[in-house]
Amino acid sequence: MKPLAQCFLYTFIDTVCLRGRPAADVARQLCDGGSDLIQLRAKGATPDEIRRLAGEILPVLQSANVGLVINDHWDIACQVGADLCHLGQEDFFDAGLTDASQLICPAGTSRRPGLGLSTHAPDQALRALAAHPDYIAIGPVYATTTKPGATPVTLDYVRWTAANVKIPWFAIGGINLSNLSEVRQAGATRICAISAILNAPAPAAACRKFKRRL
DSSP states (O other): OOOGGGOOEEEEEEHHHHTTOOHHHHHHHHHHHTOSEEEEEOTTOOHHHHHHHHHHHHHHHHHTTOEEEEESOHHHHHHHTOSEEEEOHHHHGGGTOOSGGGOOOOTTOSOOOEEEEEESSHHHHHHHHHTOOSEEEEOOSSOOTTSTTOOOOHHHHHHHHHHHOOSOEEEOSSOOTTTHHHHHHTTOOOEEOSHHHHTSSSHHHHHHHHHHHO
């Protein structure tokens, strides 16, 4: 994959949004549209199902030089050769971890993924930065069906992050083509988009529109 500093559009293979479409076909559309990173998000899936889906999409991503991110499952990210693993606050800090170096891959795995951490407030961002991740995500910026019940962090947190965070960071949550300009004006240069792209009639075209404006 390209360096994170060169990644601006972060998209998803979310099993909730596939609606019967083959994961590899959707991955191909996201790559064709200009995605820089693609996260496999499969809430409720078994480890075997996640490994199977990763095996389907990884060749597509590798041929397009797009990074694969595995959500929630560090061991699986190690096992399938993912570029990155994304963990929530509870998956990392509540598990007693304080530094990315404490994450160990199972014996026999070929590579160690990088780490991304979710944050929802400045204090969480500061704690995450002290753990030395490769990137952080900030959000949800707006209300989103992907995280029902989560309180939006608003553009104020985007502005704080733009002023205080020096490593790559991505704004996430309810971002679409209608509000992208205000997210960018608040200081975000990298964004995550899930439903705005996966639920679009043509995901590749939707990616291109996001990418042009980024």
